Amino acid sequence: MRDQAESLRLKMLESVGELARSIAVVSGKGGVGKSNFSTNFAHALLAQGKKVIIVDMDIGMGNIHILLGKSPKHSLMDYLVGSEGIDLIINETEEGLDFIAGGSGLETIMEWSDDTFERLTNAFEYLQRTYDFVIFDMGAGATKRAIELLIAIDEIIVISTNEPTSITDAYSMMKFIFMKDPDKSFYLVGNRVSKANGGNDAVLRLQFAMKKFLQKETTILGFLPEDTVVQKSVIAQKPYFLTNPNAPISKRLVTMTEVFTNFDHKQDDKKKLGFIGTLKNIFARGRD
Structure with missing residues:
Protein backbone atom coordinates (compact mmCIF):
# COMPACT_ATOMS: atom_id res chain seq x y z
CA MET A 1 0.00 0.00 0.00
CA ARG A 2 2.85 2.34 0.88
CA ASP A 3 4.47 1.82 -2.55
CA GLN A 4 1.14 2.50 -4.28
CA ALA A 5 0.66 5.69 -2.29
CA GLU A 6 4.18 6.86 -3.08
CA SER A 7 3.64 6.14 -6.78
CA LEU A 8 0.39 8.12 -6.77
CA ARG A 9 2.14 10.98 -4.98
CA LEU A 10 4.92 10.99 -7.58
CA LYS A 11 2.43 11.24 -10.44
CA MET A 12 0.62 14.08 -8.69
CA LEU A 13 3.85 16.09 -8.25
CA GLU A 14 4.97 15.40 -11.81
CA SER A 15 1.70 16.90 -13.03
CA VAL A 16 2.67 20.30 -11.64
CA GLY A 17 6.01 20.36 -13.46
CA GLU A 18 9.51 20.65 -12.07
CA LEU A 19 9.90 21.34 -8.40
CA ALA A 20 11.95 24.16 -6.97
CA ARG A 21 15.71 23.83 -6.78
CA SER A 22 16.51 23.62 -3.07
CA ILE A 23 19.77 25.28 -2.05
CA ALA A 24 21.52 25.38 1.31
CA VAL A 25 24.02 28.18 1.89
CA VAL A 26 26.53 27.02 4.50
CA SER A 27 29.88 27.88 6.02
CA GLY A 28 32.20 26.01 8.32
CA LYS A 29 32.28 28.89 10.80
CA HIS A 43 18.08 39.21 -5.42
CA ALA A 44 20.37 38.26 -8.32
CA LEU A 45 18.11 35.27 -9.01
CA LEU A 46 15.08 37.53 -8.69
CA ALA A 47 16.60 39.81 -11.34
CA GLN A 48 16.62 36.83 -13.70
CA GLY A 49 12.86 36.59 -13.35
CA LYS A 50 12.94 33.68 -10.92
CA LYS A 51 10.52 33.24 -8.03
CA VAL A 52 12.66 32.99 -4.91
CA ILE A 53 12.23 32.53 -1.18
CA ILE A 54 14.83 32.49 1.62
CA VAL A 55 14.19 30.37 4.71
CA ASP A 56 16.26 31.50 7.68
CA MET A 57 17.50 28.35 9.43
CA ASP A 58 20.24 30.05 11.44
CA ILE A 59 19.33 28.65 14.85
CA GLY A 60 19.05 31.33 17.52
CA MET A 61 20.92 33.93 15.44
CA GLY A 62 18.82 34.43 12.33
CA ASN A 63 19.43 37.81 10.73
CA ILE A 64 17.99 37.59 7.22
CA HIS A 65 15.17 39.96 8.15
CA ILE A 66 17.68 42.48 9.53
CA LEU A 67 19.74 42.44 6.33
CA LEU A 68 16.52 43.04 4.39
CA GLY A 69 15.44 45.87 6.69
CA LYS A 70 12.25 44.12 7.80
CA SER A 71 10.55 43.42 11.12
CA PRO A 72 8.30 40.43 10.45
CA LYS A 73 5.44 39.75 12.83
CA HIS A 74 5.63 35.99 12.44
CA SER A 75 8.37 33.40 11.97
CA LEU A 76 8.99 29.74 11.17
CA MET A 77 8.84 29.09 14.92
CA ASP A 78 5.27 30.43 15.04
CA TYR A 79 4.24 28.08 12.26
CA LEU A 80 5.92 25.01 13.76
CA VAL A 81 4.21 25.43 17.13
CA GLY A 82 0.90 25.74 15.30
CA SER A 83 0.01 29.33 16.13
CA GLU A 84 0.16 30.63 12.53
CA GLY A 85 -0.51 29.31 9.03
CA ILE A 86 2.10 29.08 6.27
CA ASP A 87 0.66 32.11 4.46
CA LEU A 88 1.20 34.37 7.48
CA ILE A 89 4.89 33.55 7.97
CA ILE A 90 5.90 34.32 4.38
CA ASN A 91 7.07 37.92 4.16
CA GLU A 92 7.67 39.90 0.95
CA THR A 93 10.05 42.76 0.21
CA GLU A 94 9.24 45.67 -2.08
CA GLU A 95 11.36 44.03 -4.80
CA GLY A 96 9.29 40.83 -4.67
CA LEU A 97 11.66 38.62 -2.67
CA ASP A 98 9.91 36.35 -0.19
CA PHE A 99 11.49 35.20 3.06
CA ILE A 100 10.66 33.32 6.24
CA ALA A 101 12.30 34.48 9.46
CA GLY A 102 13.65 31.85 11.85
CA GLY A 103 12.44 33.07 15.21
CA SER A 104 13.79 32.60 18.71
CA GLY A 105 13.56 29.14 20.25
CA LEU A 106 14.07 27.40 16.92
CA GLU A 107 16.90 25.35 18.42
CA THR A 108 14.42 23.45 20.60
CA ILE A 109 11.82 22.92 17.91
CA MET A 110 14.50 21.58 15.54
CA GLU A 111 14.52 18.35 17.56
CA TRP A 112 11.37 17.57 15.57
CA SER A 113 8.59 15.63 17.20
CA ASP A 114 6.34 13.74 14.79
CA ASP A 115 3.83 16.61 14.74
CA THR A 116 6.53 19.24 14.25
CA PHE A 117 8.13 17.27 11.45
CA GLU A 118 4.81 16.88 9.67
CA ARG A 119 4.19 20.63 9.80
CA LEU A 120 7.73 21.31 8.64
CA THR A 121 7.49 19.01 5.63
CA ASN A 122 4.03 20.34 4.74
CA ALA A 123 5.48 23.86 4.67
CA PHE A 124 8.56 22.88 2.66
CA GLU A 125 6.42 20.91 0.22
CA TYR A 126 4.33 24.01 -0.39
CA LEU A 127 7.50 26.02 -1.02
CA GLN A 128 8.97 23.55 -3.49
CA ARG A 129 5.76 23.66 -5.53
CA THR A 130 5.39 27.46 -5.39
CA TYR A 131 8.91 28.78 -6.07
CA ASP A 132 11.71 28.30 -8.58
CA PHE A 133 14.39 28.47 -5.88
CA VAL A 134 14.16 27.79 -2.16
CA ILE A 135 17.28 29.06 -0.37
CA PHE A 136 17.97 27.77 3.13
CA ASP A 137 20.32 30.06 5.01
CA MET A 138 21.85 27.61 7.47
CA GLY A 139 23.55 28.30 10.78
CA ALA A 140 27.27 27.74 11.22
CA GLY A 141 26.64 24.88 13.66
CA ALA A 142 25.75 21.32 12.69
CA LEU A 149 18.10 18.74 6.20
CA LEU A 150 21.40 19.39 4.41
CA ILE A 151 21.53 15.80 3.18
CA ALA A 152 18.01 16.14 1.77
CA ILE A 153 18.55 19.50 0.03
CA ASP A 154 19.57 19.29 -3.64
CA GLU A 155 22.58 21.60 -3.74
CA ILE A 156 25.01 23.10 -1.26
CA ILE A 157 26.73 26.48 -1.69
CA VAL A 158 29.76 26.72 0.60
CA ILE A 159 31.04 30.16 1.62
CA SER A 160 34.64 30.52 2.76
CA THR A 161 37.14 33.31 3.31
CA ASN A 162 40.91 32.94 2.98
CA GLU A 163 41.33 32.50 6.72
CA PRO A 164 42.82 29.06 7.46
CA THR A 165 40.13 28.26 10.04
CA SER A 166 37.39 29.15 7.56
CA ILE A 167 38.86 26.85 4.92
CA THR A 168 39.44 23.99 7.37
CA ASP A 169 35.96 24.23 8.85
CA ALA A 170 34.34 24.47 5.40
CA TYR A 171 36.17 21.31 4.31
CA SER A 172 35.08 19.47 7.48
CA PHE A 186 28.76 21.36 -3.93
CA TYR A 187 29.38 24.91 -5.20
CA LEU A 188 32.24 26.96 -3.76
CA VAL A 189 32.32 30.71 -3.17
CA GLY A 190 35.32 32.66 -1.90
CA ASN A 191 34.23 35.74 0.02
CA ARG A 192 36.03 38.92 1.15
CA VAL A 193 38.95 38.37 -1.17
CA SER A 194 41.45 41.23 -0.88
CA LYS A 195 43.03 42.96 -3.88
CA ALA A 196 46.41 41.79 -2.66
CA ASN A 197 45.29 38.18 -2.86
CA GLY A 198 43.46 38.70 -6.12
CA GLY A 199 42.15 35.18 -6.64
CA ASN A 200 40.28 32.10 -5.58
CA ASP A 201 42.80 30.85 -3.03
CA ALA A 202 40.21 29.56 -0.56
CA VAL A 203 37.98 27.82 -3.10
CA LEU A 204 40.91 26.37 -5.02
CA ARG A 205 42.25 24.83 -1.83
CA LEU A 206 38.82 23.46 -0.97
CA GLN A 207 38.34 22.03 -4.45
CA PHE A 208 41.81 20.45 -4.35
CA ALA A 209 41.19 18.89 -0.92
CA MET A 210 37.81 17.42 -1.94
CA LYS A 211 39.33 15.92 -5.09
CA LYS A 212 42.50 14.59 -3.46
CA PHE A 213 41.12 13.12 -0.27
CA LEU A 214 37.52 12.26 -1.20
CA GLN A 215 37.70 11.95 -5.02
CA LYS A 216 34.77 14.38 -5.13
CA GLU A 217 34.38 16.97 -7.88
CA THR A 218 33.10 20.39 -6.84
CA THR A 219 32.12 23.48 -8.82
CA ILE A 220 33.75 26.85 -8.21
CA LEU A 221 31.25 29.66 -8.67
CA GLY A 222 33.94 32.30 -8.12
CA PHE A 223 34.92 34.84 -5.52
CA LEU A 224 33.57 38.10 -4.17
CA PRO A 225 36.07 40.89 -3.47
CA GLU A 226 36.41 42.88 -0.27
CA ASP A 227 34.30 45.97 -0.93
CA THR A 228 33.26 48.93 1.22
CA VAL A 229 29.77 48.86 -0.27
CA VAL A 230 29.07 45.68 1.68
CA GLN A 231 29.44 47.29 5.09
CA LYS A 232 27.48 50.33 3.95
CA SER A 233 24.65 48.13 2.72
CA VAL A 234 24.54 46.20 6.02
CA ILE A 235 24.21 49.46 7.94
CA ALA A 236 21.51 50.63 5.52
CA THR A 257 24.50 33.58 -10.51
CA GLU A 258 24.47 33.00 -14.27
CA VAL A 259 26.99 30.19 -13.86
CA PHE A 260 24.81 28.59 -11.19
CA THR A 261 21.49 28.84 -13.04
CA ASN A 262 23.02 27.60 -16.31
CA PHE A 263 24.64 24.62 -14.63
CA ASP A 264 22.99 21.37 -15.74
CA HIS A 265 20.42 20.43 -13.11
CA LYS A 266 18.29 17.57 -14.32
CA GLN A 267 15.65 16.23 -11.99
CA ASP A 268 16.44 12.54 -12.19
CA ASP A 269 14.40 9.77 -10.58
CA LYS A 270 16.04 10.41 -7.21
CA LYS A 271 14.87 14.03 -7.19
CA LYS A 272 11.38 13.72 -8.66
CA LEU A 273 9.80 14.03 -5.25
CA GLY A 274 12.05 16.93 -4.36
CA PHE A 275 14.03 17.25 -1.16
CA ILE A 276 10.90 16.59 0.90
CA GLY A 277 10.77 12.94 -0.17
CA THR A 278 14.42 12.50 0.79
CA LEU A 279 13.93 14.26 4.12
CA LYS A 280 10.97 12.03 4.98
CA ASN A 281 13.00 8.92 4.23
CA ILE A 282 15.84 10.14 6.45
CA PHE A 283 13.45 10.94 9.29
CA ALA A 284 11.70 7.57 8.95
CA ARG A 285 15.02 5.71 9.18
CA GLY A 286 15.92 7.69 12.28
CA ARG A 287 12.66 6.59 13.93
CA ASP A 288 13.23 2.87 13.22
Missing part, protein backbone atom coordinates in the same frame (compact mmCIF):
# COMPACT_ATOMS: atom_id res chain seq x y z
CA GLY A 30 30.38 32.07 11.51
CA GLY A 31 31.32 35.56 10.43
CA VAL A 32 32.25 34.81 6.81
CA GLY A 33 29.34 36.66 5.19
CA LYS A 34 27.05 33.70 4.59
CA SER A 35 23.72 35.45 5.21
CA ASN A 36 24.86 38.51 3.29
CA PHE A 37 25.59 36.25 0.33
CA SER A 38 22.19 34.57 0.65
CA THR A 39 20.25 37.83 0.50
CA ASN A 40 22.21 39.25 -2.45
CA PHE A 41 22.27 35.94 -4.32
CA ALA A 42 18.49 35.74 -3.91
CA THR A 143 22.97 19.78 14.79
CA LYS A 144 21.69 16.33 13.91
CA ARG A 145 18.50 17.69 12.38
CA ALA A 146 20.32 20.43 10.47
CA ILE A 147 22.59 17.79 8.92
CA GLU A 148 19.55 15.71 7.96
CA MET A 173 31.47 20.46 6.81
CA MET A 174 31.60 19.25 3.20
CA LYS A 175 33.35 16.02 4.18
CA PHE A 176 30.67 15.24 6.76
CA ILE A 177 27.87 15.81 4.24
CA PHE A 178 29.75 13.88 1.55
CA MET A 179 30.11 10.85 3.81
CA LYS A 180 26.33 10.81 4.17
CA ASP A 181 25.58 11.55 0.51
CA PRO A 182 28.46 11.13 -2.00
CA ASP A 183 26.26 12.42 -4.84
CA LYS A 184 25.64 15.81 -3.26
CA SER A 185 26.37 18.83 -5.50
CA GLN A 237 19.79 47.22 5.82
CA LYS A 238 19.56 46.97 2.07
CA PRO A 239 21.39 44.40 -0.11
CA TYR A 240 24.34 45.84 -2.03
CA PHE A 241 23.01 44.23 -5.19
CA LEU A 242 20.19 46.79 -5.00
CA THR A 243 22.02 49.83 -3.61
CA ASN A 244 25.15 49.46 -5.75
CA PRO A 245 24.30 47.39 -8.84
CA ASN A 246 27.36 48.67 -10.73
CA ALA A 247 29.86 47.92 -7.97
CA PRO A 248 32.50 45.28 -8.83
CA ILE A 249 31.09 42.89 -6.22
CA SER A 250 27.57 43.18 -7.69
CA LYS A 251 28.80 42.55 -11.22
CA ARG A 252 30.76 39.54 -10.07
CA LEU A 253 27.69 38.21 -8.27
CA VAL A 254 25.69 38.48 -11.48
CA THR A 255 28.28 36.34 -13.28
CA MET A 256 28.29 33.77 -10.49
Whole structure:
Protein backbone atom coordinates (compact mmCIF):
# COMPACT_ATOMS: atom_id res chain seq x y z
CA MET A 1 0.00 0.00 0.00
CA ARG A 2 2.85 2.34 0.88
CA ASP A 3 4.47 1.82 -2.55
CA GLN A 4 1.14 2.50 -4.28
CA ALA A 5 0.66 5.69 -2.29
CA GLU A 6 4.18 6.86 -3.08
CA SER A 7 3.64 6.14 -6.78
CA LEU A 8 0.39 8.12 -6.77
CA ARG A 9 2.14 10.98 -4.98
CA LEU A 10 4.92 10.99 -7.58
CA LYS A 11 2.43 11.24 -10.44
CA MET A 12 0.62 14.08 -8.69
CA LEU A 13 3.85 16.09 -8.25
CA GLU A 14 4.97 15.40 -11.81
CA SER A 15 1.70 16.90 -13.03
CA VAL A 16 2.67 20.30 -11.64
CA GLY A 17 6.01 20.36 -13.46
CA GLU A 18 9.51 20.65 -12.07
CA LEU A 19 9.90 21.34 -8.40
CA ALA A 20 11.95 24.16 -6.97
CA ARG A 21 15.71 23.83 -6.78
CA SER A 22 16.51 23.62 -3.07
CA ILE A 23 19.77 25.28 -2.05
CA ALA A 24 21.52 25.38 1.31
CA VAL A 25 24.02 28.18 1.89
CA VAL A 26 26.53 27.02 4.50
CA SER A 27 29.88 27.88 6.02
CA GLY A 28 32.20 26.01 8.32
CA LYS A 29 32.28 28.89 10.80
CA GLY A 30 30.38 32.07 11.51
CA GLY A 31 31.32 35.56 10.43
CA VAL A 32 32.25 34.81 6.81
CA GLY A 33 29.34 36.66 5.19
CA LYS A 34 27.05 33.70 4.59
CA SER A 35 23.72 35.45 5.21
CA ASN A 36 24.86 38.51 3.29
CA PHE A 37 25.59 36.25 0.33
CA SER A 38 22.19 34.57 0.65
CA THR A 39 20.25 37.83 0.50
CA ASN A 40 22.21 39.25 -2.45
CA PHE A 41 22.27 35.94 -4.32
CA ALA A 42 18.49 35.74 -3.91
CA HIS A 43 18.08 39.21 -5.42
CA ALA A 44 20.37 38.26 -8.32
CA LEU A 45 18.11 35.27 -9.01
CA LEU A 46 15.08 37.53 -8.69
CA ALA A 47 16.60 39.81 -11.34
CA GLN A 48 16.62 36.83 -13.70
CA GLY A 49 12.86 36.59 -13.35
CA LYS A 50 12.94 33.68 -10.92
CA LYS A 51 10.52 33.24 -8.03
CA VAL A 52 12.66 32.99 -4.91
CA ILE A 53 12.23 32.53 -1.18
CA ILE A 54 14.83 32.49 1.62
CA VAL A 55 14.19 30.37 4.71
CA ASP A 56 16.26 31.50 7.68
CA MET A 57 17.50 28.35 9.43
CA ASP A 58 20.24 30.05 11.44
CA ILE A 59 19.33 28.65 14.85
CA GLY A 60 19.05 31.33 17.52
CA MET A 61 20.92 33.93 15.44
CA GLY A 62 18.82 34.43 12.33
CA ASN A 63 19.43 37.81 10.73
CA ILE A 64 17.99 37.59 7.22
CA HIS A 65 15.17 39.96 8.15
CA ILE A 66 17.68 42.48 9.53
CA LEU A 67 19.74 42.44 6.33
CA LEU A 68 16.52 43.04 4.39
CA GLY A 69 15.44 45.87 6.69
CA LYS A 70 12.25 44.12 7.80
CA SER A 71 10.55 43.42 11.12
CA PRO A 72 8.30 40.43 10.45
CA LYS A 73 5.44 39.75 12.83
CA HIS A 74 5.63 35.99 12.44
CA SER A 75 8.37 33.40 11.97
CA LEU A 76 8.99 29.74 11.17
CA MET A 77 8.84 29.09 14.92
CA ASP A 78 5.27 30.43 15.04
CA TYR A 79 4.24 28.08 12.26
CA LEU A 80 5.92 25.01 13.76
CA VAL A 81 4.21 25.43 17.13
CA GLY A 82 0.90 25.74 15.30
CA SER A 83 0.01 29.33 16.13
CA GLU A 84 0.16 30.63 12.53
CA GLY A 85 -0.51 29.31 9.03
CA ILE A 86 2.10 29.08 6.27
CA ASP A 87 0.66 32.11 4.46
CA LEU A 88 1.20 34.37 7.48
CA ILE A 89 4.89 33.55 7.97
CA ILE A 90 5.90 34.32 4.38
CA ASN A 91 7.07 37.92 4.16
CA GLU A 92 7.67 39.90 0.95
CA THR A 93 10.05 42.76 0.21
CA GLU A 94 9.24 45.67 -2.08
CA GLU A 95 11.36 44.03 -4.80
CA GLY A 96 9.29 40.83 -4.67
CA LEU A 97 11.66 38.62 -2.67
CA ASP A 98 9.91 36.35 -0.19
CA PHE A 99 11.49 35.20 3.06
CA ILE A 100 10.66 33.32 6.24
CA ALA A 101 12.30 34.48 9.46
CA GLY A 102 13.65 31.85 11.85
CA GLY A 103 12.44 33.07 15.21
CA SER A 104 13.79 32.60 18.71
CA GLY A 105 13.56 29.14 20.25
CA LEU A 106 14.07 27.40 16.92
CA GLU A 107 16.90 25.35 18.42
CA THR A 108 14.42 23.45 20.60
CA ILE A 109 11.82 22.92 17.91
CA MET A 110 14.50 21.58 15.54
CA GLU A 111 14.52 18.35 17.56
CA TRP A 112 11.37 17.57 15.57
CA SER A 113 8.59 15.63 17.20
CA ASP A 114 6.34 13.74 14.79
CA ASP A 115 3.83 16.61 14.74
CA THR A 116 6.53 19.24 14.25
CA PHE A 117 8.13 17.27 11.45
CA GLU A 118 4.81 16.88 9.67
CA ARG A 119 4.19 20.63 9.80
CA LEU A 120 7.73 21.31 8.64
CA THR A 121 7.49 19.01 5.63
CA ASN A 122 4.03 20.34 4.74
CA ALA A 123 5.48 23.86 4.67
CA PHE A 124 8.56 22.88 2.66
CA GLU A 125 6.42 20.91 0.22
CA TYR A 126 4.33 24.01 -0.39
CA LEU A 127 7.50 26.02 -1.02
CA GLN A 128 8.97 23.55 -3.49
CA ARG A 129 5.76 23.66 -5.53
CA THR A 130 5.39 27.46 -5.39
CA TYR A 131 8.91 28.78 -6.07
CA ASP A 132 11.71 28.30 -8.58
CA PHE A 133 14.39 28.47 -5.88
CA VAL A 134 14.16 27.79 -2.16
CA ILE A 135 17.28 29.06 -0.37
CA PHE A 136 17.97 27.77 3.13
CA ASP A 137 20.32 30.06 5.01
CA MET A 138 21.85 27.61 7.47
CA GLY A 139 23.55 28.30 10.78
CA ALA A 140 27.27 27.74 11.22
CA GLY A 141 26.64 24.88 13.66
CA ALA A 142 25.75 21.32 12.69
CA THR A 143 22.97 19.78 14.79
CA LYS A 144 21.69 16.33 13.91
CA ARG A 145 18.50 17.69 12.38
CA ALA A 146 20.32 20.43 10.47
CA ILE A 147 22.59 17.79 8.92
CA GLU A 148 19.55 15.71 7.96
CA LEU A 149 18.10 18.74 6.20
CA LEU A 150 21.40 19.39 4.41
CA ILE A 151 21.53 15.80 3.18
CA ALA A 152 18.01 16.14 1.77
CA ILE A 153 18.55 19.50 0.03
CA ASP A 154 19.57 19.29 -3.64
CA GLU A 155 22.58 21.60 -3.74
CA ILE A 156 25.01 23.10 -1.26
CA ILE A 157 26.73 26.48 -1.69
CA VAL A 158 29.76 26.72 0.60
CA ILE A 159 31.04 30.16 1.62
CA SER A 160 34.64 30.52 2.76
CA THR A 161 37.14 33.31 3.31
CA ASN A 162 40.91 32.94 2.98
CA GLU A 163 41.33 32.50 6.72
CA PRO A 164 42.82 29.06 7.46
CA THR A 165 40.13 28.26 10.04
CA SER A 166 37.39 29.15 7.56
CA ILE A 167 38.86 26.85 4.92
CA THR A 168 39.44 23.99 7.37
CA ASP A 169 35.96 24.23 8.85
CA ALA A 170 34.34 24.47 5.40
CA TYR A 171 36.17 21.31 4.31
CA SER A 172 35.08 19.47 7.48
CA MET A 173 31.47 20.46 6.81
CA MET A 174 31.60 19.25 3.20
CA LYS A 175 33.35 16.02 4.18
CA PHE A 176 30.67 15.24 6.76
CA ILE A 177 27.87 15.81 4.24
CA PHE A 178 29.75 13.88 1.55
CA MET A 179 30.11 10.85 3.81
CA LYS A 180 26.33 10.81 4.17
CA ASP A 181 25.58 11.55 0.51
CA PRO A 182 28.46 11.13 -2.00
CA ASP A 183 26.26 12.42 -4.84
CA LYS A 184 25.64 15.81 -3.26
CA SER A 185 26.37 18.83 -5.50
CA PHE A 186 28.76 21.36 -3.93
CA TYR A 187 29.38 24.91 -5.20
CA LEU A 188 32.24 26.96 -3.76
CA VAL A 189 32.32 30.71 -3.17
CA GLY A 190 35.32 32.66 -1.90
CA ASN A 191 34.23 35.74 0.02
CA ARG A 192 36.03 38.92 1.15
CA VAL A 193 38.95 38.37 -1.17
CA SER A 194 41.45 41.23 -0.88
CA LYS A 195 43.03 42.96 -3.88
CA ALA A 196 46.41 41.79 -2.66
CA ASN A 197 45.29 38.18 -2.86
CA GLY A 198 43.46 38.70 -6.12
CA GLY A 199 42.15 35.18 -6.64
CA ASN A 200 40.28 32.10 -5.58
CA ASP A 201 42.80 30.85 -3.03
CA ALA A 202 40.21 29.56 -0.56
CA VAL A 203 37.98 27.82 -3.10
CA LEU A 204 40.91 26.37 -5.02
CA ARG A 205 42.25 24.83 -1.83
CA LEU A 206 38.82 23.46 -0.97
CA GLN A 207 38.34 22.03 -4.45
CA PHE A 208 41.81 20.45 -4.35
CA ALA A 209 41.19 18.89 -0.92
CA MET A 210 37.81 17.42 -1.94
CA LYS A 211 39.33 15.92 -5.09
CA LYS A 212 42.50 14.59 -3.46
CA PHE A 213 41.12 13.12 -0.27
CA LEU A 214 37.52 12.26 -1.20
CA GLN A 215 37.70 11.95 -5.02
CA LYS A 216 34.77 14.38 -5.13
CA GLU A 217 34.38 16.97 -7.88
CA THR A 218 33.10 20.39 -6.84
CA THR A 219 32.12 23.48 -8.82
CA ILE A 220 33.75 26.85 -8.21
CA LEU A 221 31.25 29.66 -8.67
CA GLY A 222 33.94 32.30 -8.12
CA PHE A 223 34.92 34.84 -5.52
CA LEU A 224 33.57 38.10 -4.17
CA PRO A 225 36.07 40.89 -3.47
CA GLU A 226 36.41 42.88 -0.27
CA ASP A 227 34.30 45.97 -0.93
CA THR A 228 33.26 48.93 1.22
CA VAL A 229 29.77 48.86 -0.27
CA VAL A 230 29.07 45.68 1.68
CA GLN A 231 29.44 47.29 5.09
CA LYS A 232 27.48 50.33 3.95
CA SER A 233 24.65 48.13 2.72
CA VAL A 234 24.54 46.20 6.02
CA ILE A 235 24.21 49.46 7.94
CA ALA A 236 21.51 50.63 5.52
CA GLN A 237 19.79 47.22 5.82
CA LYS A 238 19.56 46.97 2.07
CA PRO A 239 21.39 44.40 -0.11
CA TYR A 240 24.34 45.84 -2.03
CA PHE A 241 23.01 44.23 -5.19
CA LEU A 242 20.19 46.79 -5.00
CA THR A 243 22.02 49.83 -3.61
CA ASN A 244 25.15 49.46 -5.75
CA PRO A 245 24.30 47.39 -8.84
CA ASN A 246 27.36 48.67 -10.73
CA ALA A 247 29.86 47.92 -7.97
CA PRO A 248 32.50 45.28 -8.83
CA ILE A 249 31.09 42.89 -6.22
CA SER A 250 27.57 43.18 -7.69
CA LYS A 251 28.80 42.55 -11.22
CA ARG A 252 30.76 39.54 -10.07
CA LEU A 253 27.69 38.21 -8.27
CA VAL A 254 25.69 38.48 -11.48
CA THR A 255 28.28 36.34 -13.28
CA MET A 256 28.29 33.77 -10.49
CA THR A 257 24.50 33.58 -10.51
CA GLU A 258 24.47 33.00 -14.27
CA VAL A 259 26.99 30.19 -13.86
CA PHE A 260 24.81 28.59 -11.19
CA THR A 261 21.49 28.84 -13.04
CA ASN A 262 23.02 27.60 -16.31
CA PHE A 263 24.64 24.62 -14.63
CA ASP A 264 22.99 21.37 -15.74
CA HIS A 265 20.42 20.43 -13.11
CA LYS A 266 18.29 17.57 -14.32
CA GLN A 267 15.65 16.23 -11.99
CA ASP A 268 16.44 12.54 -12.19
CA ASP A 269 14.40 9.77 -10.58
CA LYS A 270 16.04 10.41 -7.21
CA LYS A 271 14.87 14.03 -7.19
CA LYS A 272 11.38 13.72 -8.66
CA LEU A 273 9.80 14.03 -5.25
CA GLY A 274 12.05 16.93 -4.36
CA PHE A 275 14.03 17.25 -1.16
CA ILE A 276 10.90 16.59 0.90
CA GLY A 277 10.77 12.94 -0.17
CA THR A 278 14.42 12.50 0.79
CA LEU A 279 13.93 14.26 4.12
CA LYS A 280 10.97 12.03 4.98
CA ASN A 281 13.00 8.92 4.23
CA ILE A 282 15.84 10.14 6.45
CA PHE A 283 13.45 10.94 9.29
CA ALA A 284 11.70 7.57 8.95
CA ARG A 285 15.02 5.71 9.18
CA GLY A 286 15.92 7.69 12.28
CA ARG A 287 12.66 6.59 13.93
CA ASP A 288 13.23 2.87 13.22
